[in-house]
Amino acid sequence: MALIARRRSRLAALLSVLILTAASVAIAPASAVKPADIFNTHEVAPGVYVHFGRHLALNVPGHDDIANIGYVIGSRCVAVVDTGGSMKIGRLLRASIKRHTQVPICYVINTHGHVDHVLGNAAFLPDKPQFVGHAGLKNSIIRSRDFFLSQYAGDLETPISRDQIVVPDRLVEDILELDLGERQLRLQAWPPAHTDSDLTVLDLKTGSFWTGDLLFRERLPAVDGSIPGWLAVLDRFAPAKVRLTIPGHGAITTDIDSALEAERHYLLALQAGVRAELAAGRSMQHAIENVAIAEKSKWLLWPDTHPHNVTHVYQQLEWE
C-alpha cells in the first residue's frame, strides 16, 4: 500500500508539472518555447521512461524532436517505443537507456511510420534488436523512404544511405505480447486510422498505455489514414487496464476519456464539415477555409496541419 501510495503521489507530482508545462506551451508563441538543451526523460511509471517531444512544425529547427518517445525496462529486455525524427534523437534516446540500465535492448517498436517516430531507428542497429510494427508498417515506411532521404537528409548520417531507413522485421497483424522479463507488453495493431499502420503498446505491469499518434493532445491531430476509421478505433480504444496514457504528442494523462473526447470533437467536426461541403458541391479550397473553424482556438499548429487534414479527408470522402 505504501509503495502504491508513493508511486501515486510521484505520478501526481509529475503530472502536474507536465500539465503546467503543456499549458504554458499552449499560450506561449512558438518562438518563446525554450530549446531543450538537455535530452530529458521522465520515469512516468516504474521502469517506463518518456521523452516528451516539443510542439514544433516540421520545417523549423527542432523538428526532429516533436514526438513522445521512450522505453520500458524489464528484467531481461528493454523495449523502445518510437525513436524520434533523426539519428541524433535516436542516439540520445539510446544513451539515456544505457544510463539507466545494463539490460539489453531487445525490441524497437514503432507505433506508425511518420518521420518523427521512425528516423532514429538506425541508432539502435548496434543492439541488433527486433524492429516491431504493424503488419502494414514495412510498406508504409518503404513508400516514404525516398521522401525521407531527400527531405530529411540533414537528420540522417552522411553519406545518406537507404539502410538508414529501418523497416520492421517483426510484424503485428492483431495482438502480440512481448515478454521483457517480469513484465509483458501487449501490442495491438489497428485498422487504418491516423495512418494505415497504427499500433498501440500497453505495459500490463503498470497500466501505461502508449497510444502512438492515435491520440494527440494540445497539438492538432493529423489525419493521414481514414477519418471514419480513426473515429471507429477511438470507440473501442482504451483497454480497461489503462492507468496512465502516453499520447504520441502532448502531456500524459490519467484521464484518457477526456483526452479522447477532445480529439474526437475535432475529428467529428472535420468529418461532418467536409461531408457538408461535398453535399453542397463546394470546392476543396472552400472546404479548407471553412471546415471546423470553431475548433481552431483549441489546438496548436493549426495552420500547419488543418489544411492538410481537410485536403486528405475531402479526397477520401469524395468517394463515399
Add this chain to the structure above:
Amino acid sequence: MVSRLLILLLTCTATSVALAQSSSPSAGAWEFLQKQFYGARDIGVTDEAFMSIEAPATTPDPAATPVTLRFGAAAIGRIKQVRVIIDNNPSPLVSTFDFGTDARVAELGLRVRVDRFTSVRAIAETIDGTLEMRSGWVNASGGCSAAPLAAAGGQLGDMRFRPSADSKSMLLSIRHPNNSGFQIDPVSGDAIPPHYVKHIRFVVAGHTLVEADTGISLSENPTLLIASDRTLPTPVTVEVTDSKEAHFSRNWVRDVRNAP
C-alpha cells in the same frame, strides 16, 4: 500518403490567399511557352474584375493543389477559351478550356499537380480575339512524381456529380489514377506508365458548356467545378476520354439540384 502529409507539414504555413500578381512573370519557361501557344500575339495583364486566379501559396498537397479561376461581369459570356499553365511542370499546359457559344462561365475550379516552385497562370481569349492573363506563385514540390494514393481504388471512370444549392454550379469528380508517367511504385520500384484523362466535355440542355483538353498535370481522381451566374439547365451530360481511348459518360436528366 505519408509523404504527402509530410510535404504539407514542411511547406504549409498559410491557407489560401489570392495570388498576388507577380511583377515579372517567370522569365525563361514562360517566354518559351508563350511563343509555343500564342506566337507573337500580345497578351494583356488584366485586373481581378475581369479574371482572377486563386491557389494556396503553399499547398497542403502538391499532388492535389486547388486552383480556382473566377470571371467578373466584364468577362462572363465574352470568353471563348482559357488555358491554365504551370510554368515549371514537366507538362506545363494543365488544361485548355473551350467555352461553348453563349456559355456564361463565372468560375472554374480544378486540382493540379505542382512539381516545383512555379508560376501558375490563366490566359483567357475573348470572343473578339484579345488575350488577357493573370498569374501567381505556388510554392510546392513533388506533385508530379508523388506516389498514387495508398487508399486509391474504385472503378475507373466512376463519377460523382454535386450541384450547389442554387443550381448555378456543379462539382464533378472522376475516378481515374491520372498517372503522370513520372511516378514510381515505391514498393516494387517499377515506373508507372502515364494514364490520364485527356478530354472532358460538359453538355447542358443539349449545348456544350465547356470542353476541356487535359493532361498529366491534373491530380489523381480529377475534379472540375463549373459555376455560372445563372441556373444551369438540364439535362447535364459529361463525356470523358482518357489516354487509352477509354470513354466514360454520365447523364443527369432531372433538374440539377436533384441530380443523383
